Amino acid sequence: MNNGLYWFEHDLRLADNLPLQQTIAQIDQLHCIYIFNAADFSTTKKKGAGQFNQRHMGQHRYRFIRQALDDLQSQLHTFGQQLHIYYGEPLDIIEQLNTQFNFTHIGKHFHTGVYERNLISALKIQYPNKTIINTNSYTLYDIDDLPMSIENLPDVFSPFRRKVEKFCEARLPDNALPVSFPPVVVAEQNMPDELPAIQVCDKKLLAKNETVQRLIGGELKAKEQMHHYTYGTQALSEYKETRNGLEGWEFSSKLSPWLAAGCISPRQVAAAITEYEAQHGANDSTYWLFFELLWREFFQWQQLKHGKALYHRNGIQQKSPRGFHNKKVFEDWVNGDTAYPIINACMRQLKYTGFMSNRGRQLVASCFIHELGLDWQYGAAYFEEALIDFDPASNWGNWQYLAGVGSDPRGCRQFNLNKQTQTYDPHGEFIGYWADYAPST
Ligand SMILES: Cc1cc2nc3c(=O)[nH]c(=O)nc-3n(C[C@H](O)[C@H](O)[C@H](O)COP(=O)(O)OP(=O)(O)OC[C@H]3O[C@@H](n4cnc5c(N)ncnc54)[C@H](O)[C@@H]3O)c2cc1C
Known part of the structure; x- marks a missing residue:
């Protein structure tokens, strides 16, 4: 009897989910899980956002993921399956489940993040006799499709794009839902699902x-x-x-x-x-x-x-950036209390909605680095907590780019905030919208 564990992470869907398809094809019984890492809710974590006194997981993203898990749960129910959601230290939870179910297979999608790859390495070390399925479902192309080795990947976007557009064939999604799911592994006792409370939106x-x-x-x-x-x-x-x-x-x-x-x-x-x-x-x-x-x-x-260099202060260029941490100036930026109305509007938008436009992100990051002279890593860490769409590569990569230590060949560019305001908010509607907003008490 093959007992499988499928660990959903950044793949909260049933369609076009190859690692899930591959896992269910090889097993007789299945236990589906999602884990909220308790460390992501703390500001005292040594690495990542915690290092900068931010949580990895803020309230807006948490709410969004819980909604996504509800949707996944109801879809799995239609197949007679069930999603178990846990909160704690991920590898401890896997070990507790394994003691109960003795899995033969563990499926989890491939992700290029350092944390995500470390988890897979740890699983392989901890369970050398299990089949670990770790295929890609997060990017447009697979690693073998790329027209260059990872070591030779250009550090600048344009040459990468030109090569990919010339040599990579589109990979089509597999939108068909799985025909069926293996039955649920019967649990002797369910582990308690104690999850942090969801903060409702104002x-x-x-x-x-x-x-x-x-x-x-x-x-x-x-x-x-x-x-x-x-x-x-x-x-x-x-x-x-x-x-x-x-x-x-x-x-x-x-x-x-x-x-x-x-x-x-x-x-x-x-x-x-x-x-x-x-x-x-x-x-x-x-x-x-x-x-x-x-x-x-x-x-x-x-x-x-x-x-790790993608999250490092000196960046992939190994260049010393400008900027120092200053708690008061940083907090004013976070709360939209700077001397720049366009920045204040963007930052209040982020704080209260969990979203900010691409233009807004460029402006507030540029202001953070240039006008306020702050250390870019603190800005990136705040985005990590606040953004619903936080993605480690896109966030830290874009921040490095703007801080002049990443993949921008032109170095550290500064936006002219007055000019940008005139171009993108000429009648002050956006600034007014957020200046007028005060959350209900
Ligand atoms: C400082 C900074 C931090 C950022 N942090 C994140 C992040 O954590 N997560 C994130 O998804 N995007 C991030 N971005 C990129 C971009 O701002 C957002 O992807 C975009 O604003 C999301 O809105 P959209 O889906 O309507 O984008 P659209 O303009 O509709 O673009 C479509 C998709 O393309 C991708 N995309 C667009 N621009 C970029 C970009 N510059 N870099 C990478 N992907 C891009 C996104 O997946 C986006 O959903 C960041 C940009 C900056 C300047």
């Missing part, structure tokens, strides 16, 4: 802010958003002109939270773009959304190449 904001209303976790909602952005509104056909917007739902795809949690795969997004182009015509905008997916792809493989 009612006042929920009533008026479309981003807050629409950012709901789950595979079903991800599909709805993909449809909304393409066939529903045809906003995709104008993406290149609108993508620098600061507030609103249609100016960009808003797929990042679902991509980061794995409620949708980048292959599904790429295939949906191609399908839409066949019906509504391709233009610069439809191509540009794919172009942005290539940025995501670039940072994922950069993370595999550089490992």
Whole structure:
């Protein structure tokens, strides 16, 4: 009898999920799990965000993931399966479960993150006689598709993009749901599922802010958003002109939270773009959304190449950055209390919604590094806690880029905040919206 454990992580979906498909094909009974690492909820963790007095997991992302897990749970129920959600130290939980079920197979998707790869290495060491399934489902291409070795991966985006576009064939998603699931492994006793409480969103904001209303976790909602952005509104056909917007739902795809949690795969997004182009015509905008997916792809493989250096202060360039930590100046930035109205609006938007536009992220990071002279790692760590769409490679890679220690060949660029305000918020509507907002007490 083959007893399988499937450990969902950044792949909270059933469709286009190869490691899940491969696991269920090899086993007779299945135990599906998701683990919230208790250390992610603490500010005293030695590594990662905790090092900078931030939590790894903030309230907005936690709520989104819980919603995604609810969706996964109800889908699994239709197959007679069940998702068990745990909270604690991941490897201890696996060991406790293994003592109970004696698994022959463990399935978990491949991820280029250092933490995620360390977990797989630890599983392989701890369980040398088990079959560990660790295939990719998080990127557009597989490692063997790339037209260069990881060591030879360009550290600059453009040469990477050109090579990938020239030599990589699109990998199509497998959108068919599994035909069936093996039955649940019968537990002698269930471990208690004691989870942190979910903080509900401020009612006042929920009533008026479309981003807050629409950012709901789950595979079903991800599909709805993909449809909304393409066939529903045809906003995709104008993406290149609108993508620098600061507030609103249609100016960009808003797929990042679902991509980061794995409620949708980048292959599904790429295939949906191609399908839409066949019906509504391709233009610069439809191509540009794919172009942005290539940025995501670039940072994922950069993370595999550089490992911890992607989160290191001196960056992949091993260059000493400017900036020092100053608690008061940092807190003013976090709370939107700086001397720059555009920055304050963006930071309040992030604090209260868990989302910020790409333009906003560039501006607040530039201000953090240049105008405020702060240490970029603290900014990246705050984003890690606050963003719903936090993804280690995209976040730390983009921060390094802006801090001049990452993959930007032009060095540390500074945005002119007055000029940016005139261009992207000429009538002060965005600034006014967030200046007027005060959370209900
Ligand atoms: C300082 C900083 C930190 C960031 N942190 C994150 C993060 O933690 N998680 C994250 O997903 N993105 C991050 N980004 C990238 C980008 O801002 C977001 O992906 C984007 O704003 C999400 O909105 P969207 O889905 O509407 O994007 P769209 O404009 O619709 O783009 C489509 C998709 O392309 C990808 N993408 C777009 N721009 C980038 C980029 N610059 N780098 C990597 N991928 C990109 C995302 O997956 C996005 O969902 C960061 C950017 C900056 C400047």
